[in-house]
Amino acid sequence: MVESPGLATFAGDAGGSDQELVDQALAGRREATETLAQRHRQAAYLLALQLLGNRDDAMDVAQEAMLRFFASLGTFDRERRVQPWLFTIVRNQVRDLWRRRQRRPGDGLSEAGEALTRQLVDLTANPEADLRRRELKQRVWRALAALPAAKREIIVLRDFHDLSYSDIAQVLDIPIGTVMSRLHGARQQLRAQLQAGGRHA
Amino acid sequence: MPEQCGRTFGEALLSGYLDGTLVQGDEQRVRLHLEDCESCRTLVDGLAAVKETIMTSTFDMPPDNEWSEGPSTGSSRVARGVGWPLVIGWAVLVCGYAVWEGWQESENLVERLILVGGVSGLGLLFLGVLLDRLKAMKTDPYREVQK
Structure with a gap:
């Protein structure tokens, strides 16, 4: 189980910066490749899950994204961070999947929202508080799943994965100057959706 | 967001304020405005609550053996x-x-x-x-x- 934003390390991480690990992986060190994979694959899976809502599809996308990530390691710009680069691959894979299935990003969102909320877990020992918190989280993730893809991904990248505005601009391939306004618009729509849902509940 | 609140900056700065990404001048402008404007304060508090809910969400992860493949x-x-x-x-x-x-x-x-x-x-x-x-x-x- 993984809680945001604690995605940076995993049990048994041998350490070293991502850039160092990339250099070692390119030099053929198998352990460096394994460490990079273990350090980032969970975040890749979670992003795919949050965009697709389906566990099996998310696993397929994350596996494929990791393979492409390693296949393109030779062209990686060392000035950039690994995670935004991997997220760009995940996002492209998700879009490819929608295209292959000839679905628009908004199709099947209610099922996706339900499936996504089933993957939520609670970690506290207080059942009453857990129930309230769980219901709130379910409402929020259901509303997120119902947002247009462009709005859902920017919120998820910022608020769950804790990416900086410049990293978000890189992943979404948009100017950094538009990140704040697009993010605010997405947050406003999410809030409006939650308020509308609250009134109907 | 009501237009009559007297805000002199773009509304998107409220998200920048929430994320702590504003330059010092903008941050101060937003902070001073929030001290006087209840509607903007309500909006920021609402956005902050949603952000916190997303941030603290935890998802079930696939077991390690599903990740046994490597390149x-x-x-x-x-x-x-x-x-x-x-x-x-x-x-x-x-x-x-x-x-x-x-x-x-x-x-x-x-x-x-x-x-x-x-x-x-x-x-x-x-x-x-x-x-x-x-x-x-x-x-x-x-x-x-x-x-």
Whole structure:
């Protein structure tokens, strides 16, 4: 189980910066490749899950994204961070999947929202508080799943994965100057959706 | 957001304020405005609550054994790339030689038809499997996965 934003390390991480690990992986060190994979694959899976809502599809996308990530390691710009680069691959894979299935990003969102909320877990020992918190989280993730893809991904990248505005601009391939306004618009729509849902509940 | 709140900056700055990404001047402007404007304060508090809910969400993760695959090494890809043409070349040569020898030694038409028919059938089956494999390779997401 993984809680945001604690995605940076995993049990048994041998350490070293991502850039160092990339250099070692390119030099053929198998352990460096394994460490990079273990350090980032969970975040890749979670992003795919949050965009697709389906566990099996998310696993397929994350596996494929990791393979492409390693296949393109030779062209990686060392000035950039690994995670935004991997997220760009995940996002492209998700879009490819929608295209292959000839679905628009908004199709099947209610099922996706339900499936996504089933993957939520609670970690506290207080059942009453857990129930309230769980219901709130379910409402929020259901509303997120119902947002247009462009709005859902920017919120998820910022608020769950804790990416900086410049990293978000890189992943979404948009100017950094538009990140704040697009993010605010997405947050406003999410809030409006939650308020509308609250009134109907 | 009500327009009459007297805000003198773009509303998107409220998200920048929430994320702590504003430059000092903008941050101060927003902070001073929030001290006087209840509607903007309500909006920021609401956005902050949603952000906190997303941030603290936890998801069930797939078990480690589902992640046991790793990228295949360059050497294994090269070995596989060289191995297949060698196997195909060997099969063509051996079959061709066998057909030639059989043709030379057979004395009547029925024997020759049985020989050519059998080998052609096997060859076509092999070709069918090969073409299917080549087609699958282009779309198989697990082709570079090492179990």
